[in-house]
Structure formats: structure tokens, C-alpha cells
Amino acid sequence: MNHDSLSFALAPCQANDGDARITASIVPAKQRVDFLPRHFGARAMMKFEMSVYDWMGNLCPSYRGGFWNYVELSNGGAFMYPAGVDAFEFTVEGNGFHGTVSAEVAGIIATTFALNGMLWQGWDSLNAKYELLLEFIGGHPDAMTIRRALD
Template sequence: MNNQAQELIPLAAVLVDDEHRLDFLPTYFGPRLMMRGEALVYGWMRRLAEGYNGGFWNYYTLTNGGFYMAPVLGRLRLEVDGNGYGGEMSADAAGIVATLFVLGQLAAETQGTDECDALIDRYHWLREYAGTHAEAAQIYRAID
């Protein structure tokens, strides 16, 4: 099968190293929304996970162009009032959930702008990655 075979790059998350952390927020939320985006992610995590009390967060880029933020913690119990979800998941999966909620919120707030289009793309790229995550079923139940 030689006809136009394409090599597929596996979808993966790459931890942002300390040297590039300062570039992360303006790159992925945009310079105008970077502070609001960061604050919203922390706020969504406080809203979703009663036991979350702050802490250090890792930043991840995705090989498809997406990104997410995740706290460096153990497992968290999430409750989503809007859809009745309640369950426990890793902090990594919880970070994906919080980031997806923020991308959706910011896209709604910036509707009709180029920023909105970029946020929607990043939402879909992160949702695509979530489907490959070990906790995909939990993530999808939390966001749907």
C-alpha cells in the first residue's frame, strides 16, 4: 500500500520546561486574554473540585497545536453542577476538564473575533487529545 501513505504523528502532551513557562500563557491564550485565561482555569478548578486549594501547575503543549494546564496534585473529586457529573480523576485529567471549560467560556466571550476562532480550534484540539487520555471516559462525562 504505497499510494500516498502519510506518516501520522502520535497525539501527545509535552510538558513545558521551566525555560519556556513565561511564553506559554501569551502563546496559547493570546496576549490580551492570558491573565484572564489563567485566572479562569484556577477558578474553574476551585468550582469543580471542593478539595482543591491551589498549588503549582504544569503546562502542556499538544502535538496537534493544543494545550492544557494541570495542577501537580494527586486525585481530585470533581462535581459538575451543570450536568450532574460526580467522580474522581487524576489532577492531569481534572486540568484537562478545567482547561476545556475555560476555552469554551472565553470563546463565548470573544464571539465573532479572531481570538474566538483560535480558542475554538484549541478547544477541539484539546478535546481530541482528551479522547486518547487514559481517563477519556471520565473527562468526556465531566464536560458533556
């Protein structure tokens, strides 16, 4: 990847094996058009993107849409997060999670829920992306909060 490293709260993460650091990079504007098909496939990309937005709306009633950053991970994973907002109040009805999270963490949570939901619907081609995102979450500075929201 030849992208600039993220300048927000996401620090490089330690992979599960302790050897490799997973870094996150925002996709530059000129490469955004390739992000969804490259990471989620031509068949699944629109459903995936809409699912992320739907999850965000369900988890954060104050969310009203807007521009999203695309992020690529050095391990091959990817996620999206809403730009231009610092934090969101999140509620996960199924597990009792309630709290304020950064926009980046909100995007990671919404992306993870979207991937998981599509896997349950039979989109097995997304399994590797789901696993790579979980690997990144494992070493994320806000891993405990993310896991509580996903639990």
C-alpha cells in the first residue's frame, strides 16, 4: 500500500503472533473507486456498503449519513468510518453495550457487524476480510470497547 498512514487515534496494532504490526491507511481520493470491489468483490460490494450504513444507523440513532473514509490494513483487511465527526453515542440492543466511541471505532464496529451479517447470509467470500478485521481489532488501542460492542 502506498497510502498515508492514518493520522487519527488508530495506532499500529500488534498482530496475534507478536511479530507483525498491522497498520491502517486511509485510501486516497483517486483510489477510492477501486476500494469496494477490490476488498469485497463486485457482487457483494454494494450490499456490503449499504449494510455498513444500515448498521451505523441502527447502532447510532443520531447518525444522519455523510462521507466515509475507506481504510486499508497492512494485513489485507479493510474497514470504513464516517468522516467529519469526532464521536458517536452507540447502543447495541442485543448485548447491552452503550457508550460514546470515536468515529473510527464506530466504523470498525459497523463494518464488523456488516461483514458478520453477510457471512450469516451465505457470503462466504467475505470470511477472509472478516478474519483480517478481527485480527486488527485484537491489537487495537480500543480493543476492549470494540469487543464489548461486538459481544
